[in-house]
Amino acid sequence: MSPRILLLGLLCFSLSSAATDPQAVLRAIVDNQRGGSVRATLTLSVIRPERQTQYVLEVVSDGLERALIRVQAPPREAGQAFLRVGDNLQLYNPTLKRVLRLPPSGRSDSFLGSDLSYSDLSGRDLEQDYIPRVVAEDDGRIALELTPKPQAPTPYGKIVLQASKPGLVPQEVIYYDQRGQAVRKITFARFAQVNGRSFPTQTSVEDLLRSGYRTSLVYSNYRFGIPIPENCFTVRALEAGC
Amino acid sequence: MQTAPPSATLAVLARLAWRNLWRHRRRTGLLVLVVAYATLTTVLFWGMQDGFTLSLQTGNARFLSAPALIATQAYFEDPDPEHGLPSLDFLPRIAAQPGVRAAALRLEFPALIRSAYTAEGVRVRGVDPALEPQVSHIPTAIRAGRMLAKRGEVVLGQQLAERLDVRLGERVVLDTSALAGPQALGLQVVGLVHSGIAAVDRGVVLVHLEDARSLTGLSTATGVALDLPRGQEAHLAAALQALLPPDLRAYDLTRLLGGLSAAIGTKQSSTFFIGLIFSLFAALAVTSTVLVSVLERTREFGMMAALGLRPGGLALLVTLETVFATSLGWVLGLVLGYGLNFWMATQNVLGPIFASYGAAWEILGTGNEIYTAQSPLYALYAALTIALATFFSILIPARRVLALKPTEAMRTE
Numbered sequence: 001m002s003p004r005i006l007l008l009g010l011l012c013f014s015l016s017s018a019a020t021d022p023q024a025v026l027r028a029i030v031d032n033q034r035g036g037s038v039r040a041t042l043t044l045s046v047i048r049p050e051r052q053t054q055y056v057l058e059v060v061s062d063g064l065e066r067a068l069i070r071v072q073a074p075p076r077e078a079g080q081a082f083l084r085v086g087d088n089l090q091l092y093n094p095t096l097k098r099v100l101r102l103p104p105s106g107r108s109d110s111f112l113g114s115d116l117s118y119s120d121l122s123g124r125d126l127e128q129d130y131i132p133r134v135v136a137e138d139d140g141r142i143a144l145e146l147t148p149k150p151q152a153p154t155p156y157g158k159i160v161l162q163a164s165k166p167g168l169v170p171q172e173v174i175y176y177d178q179r180g181q182a183v184r185k186i187t188f189a190r191f192a193q194v195n196g197r198s199f200p201t202q203t204s205v206e207d208l209l210r211s212g213y214r215t216s217l218v219y220s221n222y223r224f225g226i227p228i229p230e231n232c233f234t235v236r237a238l239e240a241g242c
Numbered sequence: 243m244q245t246a247p248p249s250a251t252l253a254v255l256a257r258l259a260w261r262n263l264w265r266h267r268r269r270t271g272l273l274v275l276v277v278a279y280a281t282l283t284t285v286l287f288w289g290m291q292d293g294f295t296l297s298l299q300t301g302n303a304r305f306l307s308a309p310a311l312i313a314t315q316a317y318f319e320d321p322d323p324e325h326g327l328p329s330l331d332f333l334p335r336i337a338a339q340p341g342v343r344a345a346a347l348r349l350e351f352p353a354l355i356r357s358a359y360t361a362e363g364v365r366v367r368g369v370d371p372a373l374e375p376q377v378s379h380i381p382t383a384i385r386a387g388r389m390l391a392k393r394g395e396v397v398l399g400q401q402l403a404e405r406l407d408v409r410l411g412e413r414v415v416l417d418t419s420a421l422a423g424p425q426a427l428g429l430q431v432v433g434l435v436h437s438g439i440a441a442v443d444r445g446v447v448l449v450h451l452e453d454a455r456s457l458t459g460l461s462t463a464t465g466v467a468l469d470l471p472r473g474q475e476a477h478l479a480a481a482l483q484a485l486l487p488p489d490l491r492a493y494d495l496t497r498l499l500g501g502l503s504a505a506i507g508t509k510q511s512s513t514f515f516i517g518l519i520f521s522l523f524a525a526l527a528v529t530s531t532v533l534v535s536v537l538e539r540t541r542e543f544g545m546m547a548a549l550g551l552r553p554g555g556l557a558l559l560v561t562l563e564t565v566f567a568t569s570l571g572w573v574l575g576l577v578l579g580y581g582l583n584f585w586m587a588t589q590n591v592l593g594p595i596f597a598s599y600g601a602a603w604e605i606l607g608t609g610n611e612i613y614t615a616q617s618p619l620y621a622l623y624a625a626l627t628i629a630l631a632t633f634f635s636i637l638i639p640a641r642r643v644l645a646l647k648p649t650e651a652m653r654t655e
Contacts, residue, residue, distance in 0.1 A: 087423070087424040087426075088423075088424060148413065148428060150394065150428075151394050151427055151428045151429070152428045153415045153416075153417065153426030153427055153428050154413075154415060154428060155356050155357045155358040155413060155414060155415050155428070156358050157358070157412075157413075175358070177358040177359070178358065178408075178411075178412040178413060179412075183358055183359070209359065
């Protein structure tokens with residue numbers, strides 16, 4: 001075997017390993033899910049068997065662990081704002097004109113009574129708390145099974161994440177309890193191309209234990225990859241906007 | 243006619259009364275037995291009552307807190323980890339004190355516990371798994387699984403686990419924010435507590451002390467739970483206070499139980515009234531025996547009156563006979579009552595009996611051990627029966643003797 005052929009073989013092997021490195025795949029999927037820095041309008045629809053509530057939100061995020069969300073509508077909720085910086089969560093209540101610090105549990109609490117949590121909206125908890133494993137892969141799709149790291153702060157038994165190839169675009173995340181029962185499903189759709197990433201502009205969350213409990217989140221007027229001023233992630237911005 | 247001085251008359255009547263007791267051995271024996279029985283039951287009643295109250299307090303203290311707890315005054319008023327113990331230098335001194343059988347570190351903090359389905363606010367207790375069973379009944383109330391053995395584990399109240407819908411071997415998440423800022427930890431459920439006490443089964447969350455330290459950022463503890471001999475908690479807590487740094491306090495179980503202890507005290511005062519009624523009925527039983535004795539001896543009293551004993555002297559004779567017989571019964575009852583009480587105060591005789599009532603008994607939180615209490619006061623309470631019996635014998639049989647007509651009495655068959 002000539003040295004040139006051997007070199008080519010080694011190169012092919014290293015490329016194929018990188019493609020199925022579960023940690024790298026997960027990082028790429030989360031990169032797509034977060035989309036980098038963004039300023040956008042969100043329409044949040046909370047669907048319940050007996051009612052449906054719609055919120056209009058303005059979001060500013062650095063695409064990492066910082067996000068500022070302000071409620072624009074309905075009028076009754078308008079002015080409320082949420083600031084997440086890492087694990088710290090703060091809420092501005094316009095009625096009280098006070099900034100309140102939310103407990104750390106707020107990270108996984110229901111956001112505005114929906115089926116979404118703050119962790120769904122920002123942060124990289126999937127990478128931090130889980131060990132990924134490729135469970136299925138073909139030319140068009142890849143499925144990762146995420147199992148919690150020891151003592152990771154997650155109550156789920158596992159998460160199965162589906163992404164399309166190429167590009168590792170997130171399609172579906174199913175959360176399972178520790179008895180193997182699916183309890184929650186997140187579906188992504190309508191992807192925007194942002195600096196080589198496919199960002200899902202439509203997210204749907206379904207509570208699989210309670211029929212008729214669903215939440216949809218739609219991005220509009222979005223601008224990705226723009227510089228976000230540091231003062232957008234301050235208490236002042238929480239009160240007055242950014 | 244010359245009359246004897248009252249003291250001489252009394253001495254004669256006392257000798258006569260004492261002799262009369264043994265002339266009517268069967269009647270006297272019956273009277274002594276009635277009083278002995280009343281005394282024995284009075285001593286046992288109070289011994290069991292006080293013992294039960296003490297068991298209720300110590301049992302609840304060992305489920306809800308500890309027999310005694312050393313903490314900062316600030317923590318006692320505002321139980322937040324930021325008011326934890328500034329140092330543990332005092333611990334060897336306390337652990338070496340006579341009467342202190344164990345000193346276990348605890349770190350308690352508020353947190354949110356999450357399962358895959360729901361979340362609840364709880365108060366978490368970080369414990370040393372090796373020492374906690376000595377200061378708490380909770381480890382012995384683990385009905386499924388086991389006590390903590392290492393870090394990364396959690397023991398939950400059974401009702402809390404049901405509400406969270408978690409089972410043994412599954413994971414829950416604790417979120418808290420204290421000195422270390424927001425922290426979260428996933429823990430495996432290894433034990434479920436079923437004590438019968440609602441507050442415990444609904445809310446208990448035990449984690450390893452080191453996990454509690456890493457979650458809160460407090461390197462010491464929020465308190466030291468002490469195992470002290472039953473009934474000596476208040477006395478020893480006061481004695482330990484002198485050995486503590488100025489910013490620390492030793493709280494006994496009445497301070498730790500707060501309102502619950504006050505509620506038990508209220509129940510105690512109502513029981514005193516029940517005890518009084520009990521003594522009253524015992525005294526009436528003695529009086530009725532004396533009355534029957536007087537009715538049977540009408541002819542004898544008539545003859546004594548005919549021989550010159552005045553009605554007042556006859557009444558005094560009957561009263562003295564009652565006092566002597568009841569006193570004998572009282573002494574016999576005290577010996578038997580205190581003996582039985584001592585046995586039940588040193589052996590767990592009552593625990594298994596009451597435990598057979600199952601869940602209905604568990605809810606009181608006495609634990610598996612119930613002992614009687616001992617106090618010299620019980621002899622005094624039993625003497626109340628004698629005082630009442632004497633009073634009634636003056637009131638009824640002695641008055642009957644006073645009204646006796648010797649000529650009619652001597653004709654009585």
